[in-house]
Amino acid sequence: MSDKLILGISGSPRKGANTDICLQAAMDAAAGVEGIRTETIYLRDYRIEPCLGCFACCPKTIVPERDYACPAHRDDDMSKIYPKLLECSGLILASPVYFGNMTGQMKTFMDRTEPLLRYGTGKFKYGLQHKVGGGIAVGGNRNAGEEFTLLALQYYFQVHDMIVVGSGGQPTPGCYLGGGATTWPNDKSESRDGVLKDELGLMSCRNLGRNVAETVLRMGI
Amino acid sequence: MSDKLILGISGSPRKGANTDICLQAAMDAAAGVEGIRTETIYLRDYRIEPCLGCFACCPKTIVPERDYACPAHRDDDMSKIYPKLLECSGLILASPVYFGNMTGQMKTFMDRTEPLLRYGTGKFKYGLQHKVGGGIAVGGNRNAGEEFTLLALQYYFQVHDMIVVGSGGQPTPGCYLGGGATTWPNDKSESRDGVLKDELGLMSCRNLGRNVAETVLRMGI
Amino acid sequence: MSDKLILGISGSPRKGANTDICLQAAMDAAAGVEGIRTETIYLRDYRIEPCLGCFACCPKTIVPERDYACPAHRDDDMSKIYPKLLECSGLILASPVYFGNMTGQMKTFMDRTEPLLRYGTGKFKYGLQHKVGGGIAVGGNRNAGEEFTLLALQYYFQVHDMIVVGSGGQPTPGCYLGGGATTWPNDKSESRDGVLKDELGLMSCRNLGRNVAETVLRMGI
Amino acid sequence: MSDKLILGISGSPRKGANTDICLQAAMDAAAGVEGIRTETIYLRDYRIEPCLGCFACCPKTIVPERDYACPAHRDDDMSKIYPKLLECSGLILASPVYFGNMTGQMKTFMDRTEPLLRYGTGKFKYGLQHKVGGGIAVGGNRNAGEEFTLLALQYYFQVHDMIVVGSGGQPTPGCYLGGGATTWPNDKSESRDGVLKDELGLMSCRNLGRNVAETVLRMGI
Numbered sequence: 001m002s003d004k005l006i007l008g009i010s011g012s013p014r015k016g017a018n019t020d021i022c023l024q025a026a027m028d029a030a031a032g033v034e035g036i037r038t039e040t041i042y043l044r045d046y047r048i049e050p051c052l053g054c055f056a057c058c059p060k061t062i063v064p065e066r067d068y069a070c071p072a073h074r075d076d077d078m079s080k081i082y083p084k085l086l087e088c089s090g091l092i093l094a095s096p097v098y099f100g101n102m103t104g105q106m107k108t109f110m111d112r113t114e115p116l117l118r119y120g121t122g123k124f125k126y127g128l129q130h131k132v133g134g135g136i137a138v139g140g141n142r143n144a145g146e147e148f149t150l151l152a153l154q155y156y157f158q159v160h161d162m163i164v165v166g167s168g169g170q171p172t173p174g175c176y177l178g179g180g181a182t183t184w185p186n187d188k189s190e191s192r193d194g195v196l197k198d199e200l201g202l203m204s205c206r207n208l209g210r211n212v213a214e215t216v217l218r219m220g221i
Numbered sequence: 222m223s224d225k226l227i228l229g230i231s232g233s234p235r236k237g238a239n240t241d242i243c244l245q246a247a248m249d250a251a252a253g254v255e256g257i258r259t260e261t262i263y264l265r266d267y268r269i270e271p272c273l274g275c276f277a278c279c280p281k282t283i284v285p286e287r288d289y290a291c292p293a294h295r296d297d298d299m300s301k302i303y304p305k306l307l308e309c310s311g312l313i314l315a316s317p318v319y320f321g322n323m324t325g326q327m328k329t330f331m332d333r334t335e336p337l338l339r340y341g342t343g344k345f346k347y348g349l350q351h352k353v354g355g356g357i358a359v360g361g362n363r364n365a366g367e368e369f370t371l372l373a374l375q376y377y378f379q380v381h382d383m384i385v386v387g388s389g390g391q392p393t394p395g396c397y398l399g400g401g402a403t404t405w406p407n408d409k410s411e412s413r414d415g416v417l418k419d420e421l422g423l424m425s426c427r428n429l430g431r432n433v434a435e436t437v438l439r440m441g442i
Numbered sequence: 443m444s445d446k447l448i449l450g451i452s453g454s455p456r457k458g459a460n461t462d463i464c465l466q467a468a469m470d471a472a473a474g475v476e477g478i479r480t481e482t483i484y485l486r487d488y489r490i491e492p493c494l495g496c497f498a499c500c501p502k503t504i505v506p507e508r509d510y511a512c513p514a515h516r517d518d519d520m521s522k523i524y525p526k527l528l529e530c531s532g533l534i535l536a537s538p539v540y541f542g543n544m545t546g547q548m549k550t551f552m553d554r555t556e557p558l559l560r561y562g563t564g565k566f567k568y569g570l571q572h573k574v575g576g577g578i579a580v581g582g583n584r585n586a587g588e589e590f591t592l593l594a595l596q597y598y599f600q601v602h603d604m605i606v607v608g609s610g611g612q613p614t615p616g617c618y619l620g621g622g623a624t625t626w627p628n629d630k631s632e633s634r635d636g637v638l639k640d641e642l643g644l645m646s647c648r649n650l651g652r653n654v655a656e657t658v659l660r661m662g663i
Numbered sequence: 664m665s666d667k668l669i670l671g672i673s674g675s676p677r678k679g680a681n682t683d684i685c686l687q688a689a690m691d692a693a694a695g696v697e698g699i700r701t702e703t704i705y706l707r708d709y710r711i712e713p714c715l716g717c718f719a720c721c722p723k724t725i726v727p728e729r730d731y732a733c734p735a736h737r738d739d740d741m742s743k744i745y746p747k748l749l750e751c752s753g754l755i756l757a758s759p760v761y762f763g764n765m766t767g768q769m770k771t772f773m774d775r776t777e778p779l780l781r782y783g784t785g786k787f788k789y790g791l792q793h794k795v796g797g798g799i800a801v802g803g804n805r806n807a808g809e810e811f812t813l814l815a816l817q818y819y820f821q822v823h824d825m826i827v828v829g830s831g832g833q834p835t836p837g838c839y840l841g842g843g844a845t846t847w848p849n850d851k852s853e854s855r856d857g858v859l860k861d862e863l864g865l866m867s868c869r870n871l872g873r874n875v876a877e878t879v880l881r882m883g884i
Binding site for chain 3: 148173174176201
């Protein structure tokens with residue numbers, strides 16, 4: 001059996017900064033599990049148009065199957081991401097906390113996965129169903145949206161009928177809901193790498209990555 | 222292999238009313254899955270003392286294993302529920318929505334499961350880890366806490382390092398987060414059986430039950 | 443004009459421990475505002491029966507006004523708390539975080555305030571409407587329910603049609619949603635006073651108290 | 664005293680559809696309150712670049728005040744919206760529910776209001792502090808993100824240290840958290856005007872508008 005793919009997606013506009021660092025910690029932990037391979041996508045490298053709410057992706061009437069997901073934006077970079085979403089067995093979404101929630105970039109990406117819902121057509125329909133999802137949120141202040149952002153990421157997984165896992169059973173956890181890290185101990189939101197001093201937060205990211213990987217294997221998806 | 226147990230717990234003080242009806246719909250759907258058996262507990266039939274936050278259940282130092290979970294309340298009815306929690310492979314929690322959240326009765330029960338956390342001892346430690354959880358919330362008004370109550374139930378599952386599933390991929394769902402039903406179409410919060418007219422809500426409860434059952438079998442736990 | 447009352451309620455079973463300490467910090471800050479007086483209730487000192495969901499407190503038909511709120515439990519200690527709820531202009535609820543949410547004790551208290559809703563009768567009807575609410579959550583781990591507990595407390599305020607305020611505009615905040623403190627820096631959930639080392643958390647509690655007080659005065663209620 | 668401005672912002676990509684209809688219902692109710700005037704912004708009519716997380720808007724060091732808020736995107740259409748945000752006394756945000764949360768368009772707008780936070784400079788600093796916020800969420804399914812979207816909108820208000828109000832004390836409410844409407848009774852997510860049949864949802868939007876207006880006047884801001 002070929003290795004299962006766990007796809008990581010970063011919604012941070014800042015290359016190599018705290019969110020990327022936390023996601024990398026999770027992906028490394030996942031890749032360390034026998035039978036798992038990983039790939040990471042940085043949304044800042046892709047041009048993604050916002051969903052127009054036109055429902056052209058999910059017609060109720062029978063339509064000939066097509067090889068593109070979104071009729072409204074056939075040519076933007078989501079066309080490079082859709083195949084990876086269909087291919088993966090596990091999905092890890094990582095976002096900085098902006099106003100208590102994920103970034104607009106991450107949300108705009110999410111909105112464009114409408115064609116992978118129950119309403120989709122052809123190979124895109126139920127494109128993420130029964131796959132394993134885990135979230136990572138990185139905040140610049142303490143108790144300032146890390147939890148809510150993780151809940152928002154998990155809500156997305158459930159709309160796609162995915163399996164949701166948290167950061168696992170590690171003895172004295174930080175956030176139970178996933179990887180929850182913060183630059184706060186440095187009190188400098190501008191810090192690009194403050195999370196490196198947040199060992200508890202990084203541990204929760206590693207636990208999340210391992211937990212997603214092990215659940216993928218247990219589920220045999 | 223013997224059938225896997227899915228345990229349902231109702232946090233409603235009202236016997237046979239809306240929440241019990243919704244939970245029954247979920248349990249029937251779960252029991253309909255080959256390889257699954259079900260049991261239902263109604264918290265109103267049990268005397269459960271509130272947690273005292275004394276941490277006697279989870280000493281950090283090594284202690285001789287014991288056959289009771291909570292030293293503070295050894296004699297109340299949680300002693301009848303703990304074995305069922307250890308035995309089950311899936312757990313479905315159903316609560317009416319009171320003030321946007323689960324009932325005090327359900328929360329008081331939850332608090333007493335501290336000995337089953339990572340901090341526990343002996344057979345109780347990690348008593349729910351990796352098991353499958355699903356929630357049901359029943360509200361008397363529309364968009365008035367059903368979602369938040371489900372999020373609160375799911376938070377509990379994640380503190381126990383459980384796998385969280387929603388109400389599944391049914392074509393035009395009500396609540397994605399689990400069974401979400403309401404008596405609202407009748408506009409009578411006092412209604413004891415208004416959910417019987419909420420076919421969409423009952424469908425989400427049946428989907429939740431089936432989803433928990435099928436995930437238990439896929440996980441092989 | 444006589445001073446406005448801000449009522450503080452602690453849902454912790456542990457006398458003088460972290461939650462009480464945080465609530466005291468908020469109440470002291472509120473009391474320091476000219477024109478404000480404070481009182482604090484510790485739920486552990488009161489015998490409060492769980493709501494039975496009998497709706498006897500909120501009959502739709504006209505009934506003679508009565509001097510008790512809950513017909514089902516006329517003699518328990520909620521009868522001592524109802525008058526304070528009617529009297530106060532601001533309400534601060536403080537709870538430890540148990541399983542990502544408030545304690546069962548706090549939730550059981552909440553459920554018993556049904557007679558103060560829009561459905562109530564006589565002097566109890568709309569008993570909390572337009573008053574100012576603020577929340578305090580104290581957790582033993584990091585990003586482990588402080589936010590969700592505050593959201594749950596705020597949900598309660600909104601069901602009562604209250605005004606919700608957070609922890610205010612202090613330059614580098616911890617939790618925006620209210621007082622969010624944690625014993626985590628000590629990594630010992632059992633700590634009775636770990637929050638004393640959480641200066642950021644205590645500051646958010648003081649800010650919350652001042653914010654509730656100042657909003658009460660601005661609202662002139 | 665000149666009339667107070669309540670600003671409404673729609674995050675829907677669909678002109679004149681359900682979310683616009685619900686927002687209009689709220690704005691009309693607000694405008695009906697003596698002493699209130701209203702304006703509505705439709706984000707789809709503005710070109711708004713995503714926040715780069717560069718923190719150029721909120722330097723910790725003293726800088727000469729400037730008449731623009733975001734150094735990274737000085738020329739996009741947020742420059743037309745910032746003055747309205749500074750001018751308003753109340754803010755009503757309305758979004759369709761996409762994946763249980765606000766649209767990417769709404770979130771991208773939010774992220775760009777960083778210069779109005781406590782970290783801002785000159786006239787932009789604390790640009791929304793102590794103003795009154797209310798949310799509207801419009802969903803295509805039942806209990807499928809309306810609540811969570813409203814919580815997300817309220818979280819934003821609290822990060823800005825605003826006052827949060829819900830949909831008020833109307834006798835038999837739908838969503839307590841704000842305007843919560845759905846096209847669900849028609850079971851057609853594609854419906855452009857299904858909310859017109861959701862009288863309970865429209866009522867909650869009107870209540871929200873009136874509640875924001877009356878709270879603005881009570882606060883005297």
